[in-house]
Amino acid sequence: QPHYLPWLDFYEQVARSDTLVVLDNVQWLRRGWQRRTRVALPVGTPLPPPTEPAFQWLTIPLEGAHRDTRIGDLAVDAGAPWTRKHLATLTTLYGRRPYFRAQVLPRLEAFYAEAARERGPGSLVRTLLASQALFAEPLGVRPNVVLASSLARSLPEKTERLADYCAQLGRDTYYSGTGSMYLRSGPFRSVGARLLWQNFRYPAYDQGRPGERFVVGLSIVDVLANVPVDEVRGWLAPNPWGPFASRAGPPGNQAPD
Numbered sequence: 001q002p003h004y005l006p007w008l009d010f011y012e013q014v015a016r017s018d019t020l021v022v023l024d025n026v027q028w029l030r031r032g033w034q035r036r037t038r039v040a041l042p043v044g045t046p047l048p049p050p051t052e053p054a055f056q057w058l059t060i061p062l063e064g065a066h067r068d069t070r071i072g073d074l075a076v077d078a079g080a081p082w083t084r085k086h087l088a089t090l091t092t093l094y095g096r097r098p099y100f101r102a103q104v105l106p107r108l109e110a111f112y113a114e115a116a117r118e119r120g121p122g123s124l125v126r127t128l129l130a131s132q133a134l135f136a137e138p139l140g141v142r143p144n145v146v147l148a149s150s151l152a153r154s155l156p157e158k159t160e161r162l163a164d165y166c167a168q169l170g171r172d173t174y175y176s177g178t179g180s181m182y183l184r185s186g187p188f189r190s191v192g193a194r195l196l197w198q199n200f201r202y203p204a205y206d207q208g209r210p211g212e213r214f215v216v217g218l219s220i221v222d223v224l225a226n227v228p229v230d231e232v233r234g235w236l237a238p239n240p241w242g243p244f245a246s247r248a249g250p251p252g253n254q255a256p257d
Contacts (some may be wrong), residue, residue, distance in 0.1 A: 001026065001072065001186070002128035004060060005037040005219040009177060010132075011139055012200045016175055021165050024072035024125050025153060034071060035058040035060040035124060037219040040093050040207065047212045054215045058086050062124065070148055076127055083112040090252035092220055097208055102226035107134050108221070135220055138229045139236060162189035203235050243252035 001023045003010060014020055028034055031138050036059040041047065047054045061077035076082075087108055094100040111134050115127045129145065136142065155161045159182070166174055166188065174182055177198050182244045188195045206216040223232060 001032070001034050002125055003033050003037070003129055003132065004035055004058070005134070005221055007129045007217050007219060008202065008223050009039070009217070011135075011141055011200065011220065012236050013128075013175055013198060014141045014143045014240050015138075015139075015179060017143060017168055018243075019146060019171060021146050021148055021162075021169070022129065023126075023148045025070055025147075025149040027068055028065065028071045028074055030067065034128065035062065035074075037221075038217055039219050040215070040222055041088065043093060043096075047215070050213070051095065054213070055218060056064050058089065058219075064195065072125050072147070073121050074124040075121050076115070076123045077119055078123075083116040087112045094221065094225035097225040098145075099228060103138070103224045103229050104221055129177075131218065135224060138233075140233045141236065157187075158182065159184045160187045163191050163193060166193040167191040 036057045038055040039058055041054065041056055043226060061080045061082050062092075063075045063077040065074055091100075091105065094104065111130060114130065118127050123146075146169065148165065151165055153161065155164050162174060162183070165170070172193050173196060174183075174188055174193055175196050175198065183195060187193045202216050205223065207215060207218075207222065207226055
């Protein structure tokens, strides 16, 4: 599903893929990830105990959203000054981090200026796709984006539907995040595709909180405000683990899982 300023794991999935199918034809989740992202707590706020959230949400407000509305039909609330508030929040949170003003701020300013003009049905998906693509070029990822609404949807069961998308697009692998553990491998095998689970080892980096624990899963904005983009590109470079290992040559030459 489309996401707002996604986390690093998302870009690792994209870096390994040649086609990104965006599920714009499913119902939205009010408390899901589609229209919100995790960012750091306010500067100077100590991290809470590990049992409590060590982040805050940035959420895009919606207009006339109902529980059964499909993601592709949702509209951002054009009357709310959310773009100005989100840009101000991110600048306050990350303005003093070493790479924010050079690597992040110019792209955020352009993105929010465009997002402020979005309105009407479909405006949420357009905004989310723009946020996903915002750092694609500097990160070196160039996915072929396909909207699921442009494909035939004849199968109601989730796993079978995704396997069918692989078949429609002529793809032999589905690379899934660990949040989709409900998926079954059988439907993929039936269409000649394999189901692979993400095996990304999240690298720790300096988040500007000396002596405090590292917070996993924050927006790509947090990453690029703190880490040189060339280093992040190295993190995303496909490493030949497990099923991605080269099958050329003797087994001893393959990279370990």
